[in-house]
Amino acid sequence: MENKIKIFIDQKEIETFEGKTVLQAAKENGINIPALCYHPDLKIKANCRLCLVEIKGERGLVPSCRVQVKGGMEVISESEKIARARKINLELIFAQHVEECDDCNRGMSCRLLMLARKYKINIKRFLDRKSVRNVYQFGTIVFDQTKCIDCRNCVEACADQTVNFLEVKGSGHDLEIGPSVEPNRDCVYCGQCIVHCPVGAIEAAGEFEGVEVPLKQEGKIKVFQFAPAIRASIGESFGLPAGSVMTGQLVAGLKALGADKVFDTSVAADFTTIEEAGELVEHVKNGTGPCFSSCCPAWVKYLEFNYPDLIGHFATTRSPHIIMGGLVKNYWAQKEKIDPKDVIVVSIMPCTAKKYEIQRKELEIDGLRPVDYVLTTRELAYLFRKKGINLKDIQPQPADSPWGEPSGAGVIYGASGGVVESALRTAYYKLTNKDLEKLDFEQVRGMQGIKKAEIEIEGKKIRVAAVNGLGNAKKILDELAENPKAYDAVEVMACPGGCIGGGGQPIPTSPEIRKQRAEALYQIDRDKTLRLAHKNSDVLKVYDEFLNNPETIHKICHTSYNKKAKGEIRTLKDSKQSI
Amino acid sequence: MIIEQLKQSGLKGKGGAGFPTGLKWEAVKNAQAEKKYVVCNASEGEPGVLKDYFLLDNYPAKVIKGMEIALKEIGGEQAYIYLNPDYFPALEGKLKAAIGDLPIVLFKKPHGYICGEESTLLNVIEGKETMPRLKPPFPTQAGLWGYPTLINNVETFYQVAKIAEGDYQADRFYTLGGEAKNKGVFALPENLTVKQVLEKTGNWPDFDFFVQAGGGMSGEILTSAELDVPVGGAGSITVYNRAIDPLEIMRQWARFFMEQSCGQCVPCREGTYRLNEIFKNDEFDRALVEDILFVLAETSLCPLGRGAAVPFYGYLNKIYGK
Numbered sequence: 001m002e003n004k005i006k007i008f009i010d011q012k013e014i015e016t017f018e019g020k021t022v023l024q025a026a027k028e029n030g031i032n033i034p035a036l037c038y039h040p041d042l043k044i045k046a047n048c049r050l051c052l053v054e055i056k057g058e059r060g061l062v063p064s065c066r067v068q069v070k071g072g073m074e075v076i077s078e079s080e081k082i083a084r085a086r087k088i089n090l091e092l093i094f095a096q097h098v099e100e101c102d103d104c105n106r107g108m109s110c111r112l113l114m115l116a117r118k119y120k121i122n123i124k125r126f127l128d129r130k131s132v133r134n135v136y137q138f139g140t141i142v143f144d145q146t147k148c149i150d151c152r153n154c155v156e157a158c159a160d161q162t163v164n165f166l167e168v169k170g171s172g173h174d175l176e177i178g179p180s181v182e183p184n185r186d187c188v189y190c191g192q193c194i195v196h197c198p199v200g201a202i203e204a205a206g207e208f209e210g211v212e213v214p215l216k217q218e219g220k221i222k223v224f225q226f227a228p229a230i231r232a233s234i235g236e237s238f239g240l241p242a243g244s245v246m247t248g249q250l251v252a253g254l255k256a257l258g259a260d261k262v263f264d265t266s267v268a269a270d271f272t273t274i275e276e277a278g279e280l281v282e283h284v285k286n287g288t289g290p291c292f293s294s295c296c297p298a299w300v301k302y303l304e305f306n307y308p309d310l311i312g313h314f315a316t317t318r319s320p321h322i323i324m325g326g327l328v329k330n331y332w333a334q335k336e337k338i339d340p341k342d343v344i345v346v347s348i349m350p351c352t353a354k355k356y357e358i359q360r361k362e363l364e365i366d367g368l369r370p371v372d373y374v375l376t377t378r379e380l381a382y383l384f385r386k387k388g389i390n391l392k393d394i395q396p397q398p399a400d401s402p403w404g405e406p407s408g409a410g411v412i413y414g415a416s417g418g419v420v421e422s423a424l425r426t427a428y429y430k431l432t433n434k435d436l437e438k439l440d441f442e443q444v445r446g447m448q449g450i451k452k453a454e455i456e457i458e459g460k461k462i463r464v465a466a467v468n469g470l471g472n473a474k475k476i477l478d479e480l481a482e483n484p485k486a487y488d489a490v491e492v493m494a495c496p497g498g499c500i501g502g503g504g505q506p507i508p509t510s511p512e513i514r515k516q517r518a519e520a521l522y523q524i525d526r527d528k529t530l531r532l533a534h535k536n537s538d539v540l541k542v543y544d545e546f547l548n549n550p551e552t553i554h555k556i557c558h559t560s561y562n563k564k565a566k567g568e569i570r571t572l573k574d575s576k577q578s579i
Numbered sequence: 580m581i582i583e584q585l586k587q588s589g590l591k592g593k594g595g596a597g598f599p600t601g602l603k604w605e606a607v608k609n610a611q612a613e614k615k616y617v618v619c620n621a622s623e624g625e626p627g628v629l630k631d632y633f634l635l636d637n638y639p640a641k642v643i644k645g646m647e648i649a650l651k652e653i654g655g656e657q658a659y660i661y662l663n664p665d666y667f668p669a670l671e672g673k674l675k676a677a678i679g680d681l682p683i684v685l686f687k688k689p690h691g692y693i694c695g696e697e698s699t700l701l702n703v704i705e706g707k708e709t710m711p712r713l714k715p716p717f718p719t720q721a722g723l724w725g726y727p728t729l730i731n732n733v734e735t736f737y738q739v740a741k742i743a744e745g746d747y748q749a750d751r752f753y754t755l756g757g758e759a760k761n762k763g764v765f766a767l768p769e770n771l772t773v774k775q776v777l778e779k780t781g782n783w784p785d786f787d788f789f790v791q792a793g794g795g796m797s798g799e800i801l802t803s804a805e806l807d808v809p810v811g812g813a814g815s816i817t818v819y820n821r822a823i824d825p826l827e828i829m830r831q832w833a834r835f836f837m838e839q840s841c842g843q844c845v846p847c848r849e850g851t852y853r854l855n856e857i858f859k860n861d862e863f864d865r866a867l868v869e870d871i872l873f874v875l876a877e878t879s880l881c882p883l884g885r886g887a888a889v890p891f892y893g894y895l896n897k898i899y900g901k
Contacts (some may be wrong), residue, residue, distance in 0.1 A: 046713055046880060047845065049844055092845055092849035095853070150845075171841050171842045172838065172852075173837065173848055
């Protein structure tokens, strides 16, 4: 850690560290300086000009996001002059932003509105100048230029993913941020633009106007499932700290919404682990180069579009919620004597790319999609609030049998490194017929973008890389281009920290929030007796009764990949048209 | 050696900001880096300033000499002349002849006011987006491709050569324009007041007037009673007839700054747009205009946004009246 120093903000002495900015030091000491373009994941751009402060000895107003603290520095964070500057700049920002507060993923936590109140601004002082701009939809992402304030956070988030699909066009007041028409750039639907936009200009298709569609399917048996990462994040939408474990409350809430059954996708992750561990073992035995994880649909699309030559490295195993959907319609429904056509499967996912994944043709089984609807964490929280369901007050319930009890391995899928760790636990068993004494693979855990480990199993070295963020994935791909056998297994999650940092998760996101969400999942794993996918008796029972022949296993648990062409960019009349 | 001479001469940058040249050179010379660059800023984007063209047209060898001295003194690997695109056709041959086999590249600047701002210039030469960089770091610390870079105006390099040759006369090149009778570029002592320059160049108007001094768009507005001050900035004096239609002149400024804003920061992108809208009408809300000018001047990211407020403030307070 850097040297400790003292500075003064509004005459209050605070302790901070060299290397911090005035904005960070203030925030960490409970002094709230408004900032819109600032995001802890991104570079300092200092373009919103709201975090202005006065510093003794310096001329005029300076953006606190840009200024590093110095010992003895005297900062004024509120003055008449500062308030005037913030008020006028806010009015100018509002003049770019066509309000659509009734249908905004910022909901009640909109920073613009909070600041409008604080600085008593006239939000209508100027005519909205962007009402003539476009609303674009590409895949499952909707970009509403009429709300964009030109801060460029999304452009940077997209560039960090090495997707470079969102771009800045033009200059001055003609400047526009929007999708690229370049043929070699396409969106992968990761949604990192959404969670880094300060003003709700980008959303998932159907957010929030489509949230009730699944509930309104008359005469259908409604089966809900929820991804591992949701339990550790949805509490934030109800004012709880990041990392609050809400599994039971989530199930109870879904039941209160009208779900007939609620299954835990983490159980399906145990199926994925068993299948993927099998593929990993084959890769190791045959020395065919790395096996890429394939449960992140944004990563799958990224490789299919940008590196079609490498799609042979993908594990063919389906992602957990797709396996669950297939089992619900082809096994559970039969046992319950229900026509699979009368069942709808709704997945609650931390992800905007999962909305795209369920539309993939090659996943259909006998003409039916395994999963019919995906709602993001944000959408579910919105739906709960709309229906007056407060997860803080609700009595927890267990998820339904037969798929309510996952292994710990299935739960850590939500954090970067969790998939490969689960696969290693099971691969060890497949290779040795013994279980590991120590199940924790600390080397692949944590928030670093690239984590590497070498694991020795009976004299065989397995080299793994767990990667989060597509920019980091590109680094590994570059390394593999040099040395094609550098790894045996590569896990990639498109979003920072894995699914816990997904594009469908509650806003805001930050390194600290993601760390807490991930830690909650690892704690669940530590607290469980059942920590191995291949020891999950509910899973083994299905293998015994149904997945007992290669054809069925293939049909339910495996898929194929293909080169992707650039998707269509549609121009909508308004964002409500997006579903 | 040359740096000492520059310091003793008191030479200040002639691009507008007036930073002491000796100190800038020293900063680049002392910076530790494996590579360094020199840039001659010949963008001359401020309307009403023509001296850089005049110097490059008449004294190309002197300007190149100044750059050569800089390359040698700071240990620069490569130099650029960042040339106004309108000047390019007329000056290309002349400059290339003067450059000979020196490591100096002629770089055609894109159109646009913002491109003349020195950190935007760095982005342009590097092929990046046309917008200013956040400072610090200053170009003297991290300029082109992150290496220390000495950026000086055309006239500054010209004066450096004169200093090195022992021929420095402490004069500067004034551009006279607008309603001035005797327009053009004039070399006169650098400490002259606006009034003296008007008189010595035969430009004292015989009508009720005011001037904009230092730059044709971002220069200070001075009434005919305020002319006992040095010219400052890039050395231009634009003469206006006091009878000019107030809306006409403010429209002209508003439109210019709106069109030239890069769009990066809120006050400049939005503020100049709103000023342009406001002055389209026959009447304007003074309080609203003053609010916009306040954020432009106080909160813009780069000097161009901050400078955009200057003529409006001066005109409204001194000429238009309360």
